Amino acid sequence: MPSVAAALVAGSLAFVGATADDVAGLSAQLALTQPGRRRRVRRAHVSGVVVLVAFAVILGETLRSVPLAWFAPLALFPLAFAARAWSNRRREASARPRGAWVTAFATVSTGGDAVAVWTPLVRGSDAVRLVAVLAAFVAWELVLLGATDVLARHERPRRWVAAATARGRAVLYVALAALVLIECRVL
Numbered sequence: 001m002p003s004v005a006a007a008l009v010a011g012s013l014a015f016v017g018a019t020a021d022d023v024a025g026l027s028a029q030l031a032l033t034q035p036g037r038r039r040r041v042r043r044a045h046v047s048g049v050v051v052l053v054a055f056a057v058i059l060g061e062t063l064r065s066v067p068l069a070w071f072a073p074l075a076l077f078p079l080a081f082a083a084r085a086w087s088n089r090r091r092e093a094s095a096r097p098r099g100a101w102v103t104a105f106a107t108v109s110t111g112g113d114a115v116a117v118w119t120p121l122v123r124g125s126d127a128v129r130l131v132a133v134l135a136a137f138v139a140w141e142l143v144l145l146g147a148t149d150v151l152a153r154h155e156r157p158r159r160w161v162a163a164a165t166a167r168g169r170a171v172l173y174v175a176l177a178a179l180v181l182i183e184c185r186v187l
Contacts, residue, residue, distance in 0.1 A: 023148055
C-alpha cells in the first residue's frame with residue numbers, strides 16, 4: 001500500500017479499530033463527571049492517546065532495521081483481546097466517576113492493542129505515509145471525542161453504543177490482527 005490514500009485508510013482503520021471501545025467507556029465516564037470537570041477528563045484521555053501514539057512511533061522508528069515480517073507476531077495481541085472480548089461479551093461493564101489522572105492512566109494501560117497495531121503501521125511507513133497516518137489519527141480522535149460528548153448527554157444512544165461495542169469487539173480485534181498481518185506483508 002504505497003499511496004498516501006492507502007495510508008489514510010490504513011491509519012483510519014487502525015485508529016478507529018483500536019480506539020472504538022474508548023468511545024463507549026469515555027462517554028460513560030463523561031456522563032458521570034461533573035460538567036465543570038469534563039474538559040479535564042477529555043484532555044486526560046487525549047494525553048493518554050498521545051502517549052500511545054508516541055510510543056508506537058518511537059518503537060516503530062527505533063526498530064526500523066528489524067525486518068517488517070518480524071512484527072507479525074504483534075497480531076497475537078489483538079487476537080488475545082478478541083478472545084477476552086468474546087468471553088466477556090455478555091458481561092455489562094460498570095462505570096464510576098474517575099478523575100483526569102485515572103482517565104489518562106486507564107487510556108495508556110488499556111492501549112496495548114493500539115500499540116501492537118500502530119507499531120507495524122509506523123514501521124512500514126515512509127515519512128509521507130507516516131504523516132498521512134498521523135493525520136488520520138488526529139482527525140479520528142477529534143471525531144471520536146465529538147461522539148463521546150454527544151453520547152455523554154444522551155442515555156439511550158450511549159447504552160446502544162456500549163451494547164454494540166460489546167457485541168462487535170471480538171470481530172473488531174480479529175480485523176485489527178488481520179490489519180497487522182497485512183501491514184507486515186504477511187497476508
